[in-house]
Amino acid sequence: MNKSLISDCMKLLIITLVAGLALGFVYNLTKDPIAAQNELAKQESYKTVFPDAESFENVDFTEDEIQKLCEEHGITGITMTEIMTAKDASGSDLGYVFNVTTSEGYGGDIQLAVGVQSDGTLNGFDALSISETAGLGMNATQDDFRNQFAGVKADQLEVVKDGSGASDDAKIDAISGATITSSAITGAVNTCLAYTAEGGK
Numbered sequence: 378m379n380k381s382l383i384s385d386c387m388k389l390l391i392i393t394l395v396a397g398l399a400l401g402f403v404y405n406l407t408k409d410p411i412a413a414q415n416e417l418a419k420q421e422s423y424k425t426v427f428p429d430a431e432s433f434e435n436v437d438f439t440e441d442e443i444q445k446l447c448e449e450h451g452i453t454g455i456t457m458t459e460i461m462t463a464k465d466a467s468g469s470d471l472g473y474v475f476n477v478t479t480s481e482g483y484g485g486d487i488q489l490a491v492g493v494q495s496d497g498t499l500n501g502f503d504a505l506s507i508s509e510t511a512g513l514g515m516n517a518t519q520d521d522f523r524n525q526f527a528g529v530k531a532d533q534l535e536v537v538k539d540g541s542g543a544s545d546d547a548k549i550d551a552i553s554g555a556t557i558t559s560s561a562i563t564g565a566v567n568t569c570l571a572y573t574a575e576g577g578k
Contacts, residue, residue, distance in 0.1 A: 419490070422503040423461065423474045426492030430463035430471055443568070450533065450571050452564045454480040460572070463492065470495060475569040476505070481561035484508040487517075489562065491569040501527040502566060514558035522559070525549050526566060532574065533567050536560045 423433055443457045459476035472494035479487050487507045492500030501523060509515045516522060526534075531547040536559045542550035551559040 419476070419505065422490035422505055423463075423492075425503045426490050426500050427463040427472065427474050428500075429465065430474070431466045432464045432468075433461035433474060434464060436460040436462055436473070443572075446571050446575070447568055450567060452568050452571075454561070455565060455568050456480070457568070458488075472496075472498075472500075473569070473573055475572070477565045477568060478506075479561045479565040481557070481564060482507070482509055483514050483555065483557040483561075484510060487558070487561055487565070489565050491566055493569050493573040495573070496530070497532075497570065497573055498528065498530045499526050499566065499570065502562065509555065509558050514552065514555040516552045516555065517558050517562055522550075522552055531570070533570060534563050536563050 420433075424430070427433075438457065438460055440457065443455065447453065447455050456478045457475065458478060461474045461476075463471040463474050465471055472492065475489075475491040475493070477489055477491060479489075481487075485508055487509070488505040489502045490505055491502045494500060503523075504518050507515065507518060509517060525542060526549070529546045533547070535548050536551050536556065537548045538551045538556060540550055542548040549559065549563050
C-alpha cells in the first residue's frame, strides 16, 4: 500500500515537473514573437489615430497626474499606459497619442489608442483590447460609432440617447443597448482631451 502510494506520488511529481519544464520552454520560445506582434499592432493603432505623424516620442507622466485630472473632470476607472507626442517629418509636435484603459466597460477593461491634435481636435480612437457583448458593446469598434469622435473639437464629450449627437459635435450618440460601453469609451477619450487641453502639464 505504502509502496504503491509512493510510486504514484513519484509519477505525479515527474509528470508535473516535465509539464512545467515544457510550459516554461514554450513560454520562452514564444514570448518575444508575441511581444513583437503586440508592439506592431500597437504602432499600427497609433498610426490609425494619427496618420499625419511620422514618428512618436514618449512623454513622461505619473499616474497621480492622470488620476488628479480624472478627479477634476469626474472621470473614473482610468489607467494611462503610455502617452506619445506625435511628430511630423521635421520633428514638430502635432499632438498626442494616448494608450488608455477604462475599467468601466460592461465586459471589463477596454484599452484604446486615442489621437488628439495640439489644438484639441480629436482624431478618433482605435480599440487595442475590447471584450464587450457581441452585437451590442462590440459595435463600438464599428465606424458608425467611431466616426462620431473623428474631427471633433470639444472640451468634453457627453453620451446621449436621444439622437442629438448628429447635430452637436460635443454629444456622442450611445450605441443602442450598450450605453455602459459608450460611456466608458467616452470617459477614456475625455481624459485624453483634458490632458491635451492642459498642455500635458
